Amino acid sequence: MSKWIKISTVTYLTLVPLSAQHARVNPPIDPLHTIEANVPIPKEVVAILQRACLDCHSNSTHWRWYSRLPILSSIVNRDVERARQVLNFSEWSGHAGLKPAIAASTLMASCAVIQAKKMPKRPYPLFHARARLSQEDKNQFCEWSKTEAMKLVEQRRKVEGGAAAITRQ
Numbered sequence: 001m002s003k004w005i006k007i008s009t010v011t012y013l014t015l016v017p018l019s020a021q022h023a024r025v026n027p028p029i030d031p032l033h034t035i036e037a038n039v040p041i042p043k044e045v046v047a048i049l050q051r052a053c054l055d056c057h058s059n060s061t062h063w064r065w066y067s068r069l070p071i072l073s074s075i076v077n078r079d080v081e082r083a084r085q086v087l088n089f090s091e092w093s094g095h096a097g098l099k100p101a102i103a104a105s106t107l108m109a110s111c112a113v114i115q116a117k118k119m120p121k122r123p124y125p126l127f128h129a130r131a132r133l134s135q136e137d138k139n140q141f142c143e144w145s146k147t148e149a150m151k152l153v154e155q156r157r158k159v160e161g162g163a164a165a166i167t168r169q
């Protein structure tokens with residue numbers, strides 16, 4: 001009996017991680033589509049994104065050893081998949097960055113979730129000390145995101161103003 005338990009445990013521990021492997025993918029990144037290429041962003045803020053957000057919200061996920069473990073692998077995979085769907089900083093120009101209004105609200109939402117401690121999503125910061133953001137980090141991020149959001153809103157107003165002027169003619 002115990003032989004069978006051993007055999008099935010070994011089979012589980014080897015086969016499950018193997019079957020989960022192919023889900024751990026990083027789609028290619030087009031450097032022209034990233035947030036850095038489309039929104040002015042100081043290197044300090046890039047560093048905050050890298051430390052606390054990009055493992056989930058980008059195509060440059062650093063798949064840690066534990067993401068190969070059974071059970072954990074499916075949790076990590078699901079989080080990354082959902083995170084990429086709602087906000088992917090590697091594919092900024094194709095999603096959030098498509099329209100200035102969406103880009104602005106995404107930037108504002110990012111600041112809000114950081115201040116509310118909803119992001120980086122738990123339990124990620126428990127395992128990654130670098131992802132824990134200080135109040136200074138949060139303020140720096142929010143100062144940047146609010147400034148860029150305001151610029152985008154202004155840009156939209158100008159575009160709409162221009163369109164209105166054309167239709168009035």
Ligand code: HEC
Pocket residue numbers: 049052053054055056057078079080082083086087106109110111113114119120121122124
């Ligand atoms: C461990 C993975 C992970 C990390 C790290 C992470 N997120 Fe998320 N994020 C998610 C997931 C998953 C969702 C989808 C909603 C949910 O499950 O809470 C999400 C949702 C969001 C949303 C949409 C919020 C909403 O309510 O719709 C924003 C904005 C966001 N994250 C910003 C960030 C920012 C900014 C960082 C870095 C400071 C970050 N996230 C770090 C996983 C993560």
